[in-house]
Amino acid sequence: MPKKIVITNNIRRLRFFANEMTQQDLAERAGVSRQTIIAIEAGKYSPSLELAFRIADVFGVAIGDVFAHQQEGE
């Protein structure tokens, strides 16, 4: 059975480097609620591929710069 994948993200850091962009700003630009951005940032929700690309587009970076993955136990 394949190991579980843990997805981490750099959204907090990217927001900081985007002139301390607020969660509300990011939510508006990505077309989701602030609650969803809070959940993604805290690692409580893994977004769909579509939303992940939209978030990456907001920061103007590649999707791999926003999200990273590792196998559980690594």
Next chain:
Amino acid sequence: MLFVLDIMYFLYYYKYIQDNKGSQSIMSYQERRTIVSLLTGVAVIVAYSIYAFGRYQAGLVAAGDLKFWAGTMLIFVGIGILASIIIQIIFHILTSIGMAVTTKIRDQQASDKEIEASIERSIGSEMVEDEMDRLIELKANRVGFAAAGIGFIAGLVALLLGYSAVIMLNILFLSFSGGSLLEGIVQLYFYRRGVAHA
């Protein structure tokens, strides 16, 4: 009664904002909306129980009078739907007022136009239903449906054990209502603890 519950919740929320001025950790719009739906559901079940079982205990309903129970349940289903629509409208209005008050508390100098713009922004980023809301709704629906299904089985078992059809009807009605309450509780759980796709 439902309106009073809503007003009480609004007062609580207003006090919460005042106690947490400048804090970012206030409950989200989705959580508040779910709590309001839950309160509405609880109020409808309580009202049904008081009315229907009250009349039954007072001896105003003949034993096995299925027409009374079916009619009462239909009326309370209607009341439940109407109440949730009305309460959601009131909740939206109160939320907008709450947002205006919050903006004013945070920035005493804010003009009416700034407050209006702030409300519009909040509506855009708070009240939008997105993929996470839909996932949570789907998962919660599954739990609610399971509860209603268990109620249906319990109703059939009650019939088999020799209980009357009135008992079965009540088990069905209360399990469907309970299932919808459970749905709300599960939604709150997922909003608090997070939700995974798998």
